[in-house]
Amino acid sequence: MTHLSNSISTSELQQRDAAHHMHPFTTQAQLSQKGARVITHAKGVYIYDSDGHEILDGMAGLWCVNIGYGRDELAEVAARQMRDLPYYNTFFQTTHIPAIELSERLARLAPGDLNHVFYAGSGSEANDTNIRMVRHYWALKGKPDKNIIISRHNAYHGSTIGGGSLGGMTAMHEQGGLPIPNIHHINQPNWWAEAGNMSEQDFGLARAQELEHAILELGENRVAAFIAEPVQGAGGVIVAPETYWPEIQRICDKYEILLIADEVICGFGRTGNWFGSQTLNIRPHIMTIAKGLSSGYQPIGGSIVCDEVAKVIGSDEFNHGYTYNGHPVAAAVANENLRIIEDEGIVDTVRNSTAPYLKEKWESLVSHPMVGEAKIVGMMGSIALTPNKDTRAKFKADTGTVGYICREKCFANNLIMRHVGDRMIISPPLVISKDEVDILITRALKSLDQGMEEVRKQGLWEAAE
Numbered sequence: 001m002t003h004l005s006n007s008i009s010t011s012e013l014q015q016r017d018a019a020h021h022m023h024p025f026t027t028q029a030q031l032s033q034k035g036a037r038v039i040t041h042a043k044g045v046y047i048y049d050s051d052g053h054e055i056l057d058g059m060a061g062l063w064c065v066n067i068g069y070g071r072d073e074l075a076e077v078a079a080r081q082m083r084d085l086p087y088y089n090t091f092f093q094t095t096h097i098p099a100i101e102l103s104e105r106l107a108r109l110a111p112g113d114l115n116h117v118f119y120a121g122s123g124s125e126a127n128d129t130n131i132r133m134v135r136h137y138w139a140l141k142g143k144p145d146k147n148i149i150i151s152r153h154n155a156y157h158g159s160t161i162g163g164g165s166l167g168g169m170t171a172m173h174e175q176g177g178l179p180i181p182n183i184h185h186i187n188q189p190n191w192w193a194e195a196g197n198m199s200e201q202d203f204g205l206a207r208a209q210e211l212e213h214a215i216l217e218l219g220e221n222r223v224a225a226f227i228a229e230p231v232q233g234a235g236g237v238i239v240a241p242e243t244y245w246p247e248i249q250r251i252c253d254k255y256e257i258l259l260i261a262d263e264v265i266c267g268f269g270r271t272g273n274w275f276g277s278q279t280l281n282i283r284p285h286i287m288t289i290a291k292g293l294s295s296g297y298q299p300i301g302g303s304i305v306c307d308e309v310a311k312v313i314g315s316d317e318f319n320h321g322y323t324y325n326g327h328p329v330a331a332a333v334a335n336e337n338l339r340i341i342e343d344e345g346i347v348d349t350v351r352n353s354t355a356p357y358l359k360e361k362w363e364s365l366v367s368h369p370m371v372g373e374a375k376i377v378g379m380m381g382s383i384a385l386t387p388n389k390d391t392r393a394k395f396k397a398d399t400g401t402v403g404y405i406c407r408e409k410c411f412a413n414n415l416i417m418r419h420v421g422d423r424m425i426i427s428p429p430l431v432i433s434k435d436e437v438d439i440l441i442t443r444a445l446k447s448l449d450q451g452m453e454e455v456r457k458q459g460l461w462e463a464a465e
């Protein structure tokens with residue numbers, strides 16, 4: 001083991017954490033009482049905590065550690081780059097080799113004429129860039145009023161003011177004055193939860209056509225862009241019915257609307273291709289990237305932009321940038337991460353071997369009495385928990401009560417599986433082996449059994465009206 005040794009007790013670390021560290025998306029007072037889990041090191045698909053637990057990370061951190069933990073090559077590249085050139089900006093007609101090499105590689109990997117990269121420090125920042133870029137694009141084309149961006153309820157596009165506004169998370173909009181003006185949300189294609197008696201096919205079409213209705217209502221001359229995740233991640237790994245994306249593409253082609261694919265999760269092999277847009281046959285003008293771009297080893301994001309948009313934006317000074325645009329250490333690490341994914345054929349292994357294996361096992365979870373639907377695309381999957389599969393019933397208890405119970409059981413069984421409301425989701429490192437998939441599924445089943453027992457014990461096995 002090469003990890004740093006830890007001789008400090010867990011409770012001491014928890015107290016010190018609670019005293020000074022504010023956690024994101026957390027009720028701090030509650031966590032301070034309970035104590036945060038202290039993660040000390042990680043290797044492959046496993047993370048280790050300060051109590052010595054070996055936990056299978058079914059979420060790849062936050063959907064990002066695509067190549068798994070503990071790859072020395074990335075540490076080496078980071079150290080070398082820090083010695084050579086730890087930082088320089090790209091504002092003042094300067095550039096550096098990591099930014100050149102990474103941009104070249106991204107242009108080669110990205111589909112179609114997505115050939116130009118504007119960097120950011122994260123996915124949220126990249127989406128902030130996108131808001132300004134698409135609006136400025138239309139302004140430069142003489143259409144300054146074409147500035148409304150259409151997004152979807154329950155989408156996740158980050159947590160900055162711009163990213164949070166694009167996103168459709170009600171709980172986020174309730175705080176801090178979101179969304180900003182001229183962002184319009186249509187409904188998501190969540191068949192399980194929202195389709196009533198409609199078939200999947202009809203529902204997918206209907207939800208896609210909401211885009212057309214919105215464009216017609218707002219006016220084609222007012223709508224700048226539509227943004228969507230190819231597969232919604234943080235919203236609960238919502239896989240749209242098959243009819244959805246072809247119809248969305250048809251609508252975007254028909255009207256003069258830029259299509260932004262938020263590939264922050266779906267990119268870099270997650271869906272079994274380099275990008276989710278390829279899996280779902282989407283032709284975006286801009287792709288948002290982050291997370292798997294560096295496998296989380298360094299914070300970096302960006303927008304991959306098509307020739308036409310890059311040309312128009314490039315015809316004027318774009319008054320926008322971040323100190324850490326294309327940060328040399330982050331760019332060098334991202335480039336090495338992508339080299340590894342390419343050289344080791346990780347995307348092919350996912351598509352041809354491990355993802356089909358996981359799919360079969362994952363879909364078999366529907367035979368569990370508490371599991372309604374099981375959805376999976378590549379290495380991102382979800383199951384809907386329900387007290388009655390036939391009616392696709394929700395639980396009577398507050399949404400998320402049952403999901404949280406199951407998540408706690410997973411933790412106790414050394415599996416990280418998240419809950420979004422009463423959906424359980426996974427997004428493991430892409431390098432997970434078949435044996436490790438077996439372990440994941442065994443622990444998930446055990447946790448579902450124990451979760452169901454707990455739900456019954458607490459009298460929560462009851463459907464909402």
Ligand SMILES: *Cc1c(COP(=O)(O)O)cnc(C)c1O
Pocket residue numbers: 121122123124125127156157158159163229233234262263264265290291301
């Ligand atoms: C995580 C995420 C973001 C935000 O990325 P950050 O790096 O957390 O700012 C944006 N879009 C999607 C689809 C994401 O999953």
